[in-house]
Amino acid sequence: MNNIGAFVLPIAIGIIVLFGILKRVPVFDVFLQGAREGILSTYRIAPSIVGLVVAVSMLNASGAFQLLGNAISPVADFLGFPTQVLPLMLLRPVSGSGSLAVLNDILTSNGADSFAGRVAAVMMGSTETTFYAIAVYYGAIGIKKIRHTVAAALCADFAGAVMAVLTVRLFFS
Secondary structure, three states, X not given: OOOXXXXXXXXXXXXXXXXXXXXXXXXXXXXXXXXXXXXXXXXXXXXXXXXHHHHHHHHHHHOHHHHHHHHXXXXXXXXXXXXHHXXXXXXXXXOHHHHHHHHHHHHHHXXXXXXXXXXXXXXXXXXXXXXXXXXXXXXXXXXXXXXXXXXXXXXXXXXXXXXXXXXXXXXXX
């Protein structure tokens, strides 16, 4: 009974196939059509993803995130923002795996129950990998002019970071 999760996916697939058969849908043909569309979508978004990965790697290797974090740390200190989470705040909109590594570093060096650790955890859950999401979703449907999307999404990420600090300060201090 402890491994009920192992049965959920096969049961869900079985129900979908059974429902398709009952509705007289050519299940295998529809499956092949969906697989074909998935491969085409992957082909369309691959250049955006490759470009994003290269850009993130270059920014990280060059130390640009560290320089930017050092530049804004006096303002963050003044506002009561923990400087330990600045790298996370800067990297989160760009890279999910990179920000997960930064979160791990914050939790390891400061502790999960520290102010910085709690802020980092809340921030990780309340912000988005903005550039990845834009590259994937807009690349999948072929939108090239993103207009105000990046500015609005980065404002939302900043609001998530500020609210993470305020939430932890309000509920856990």
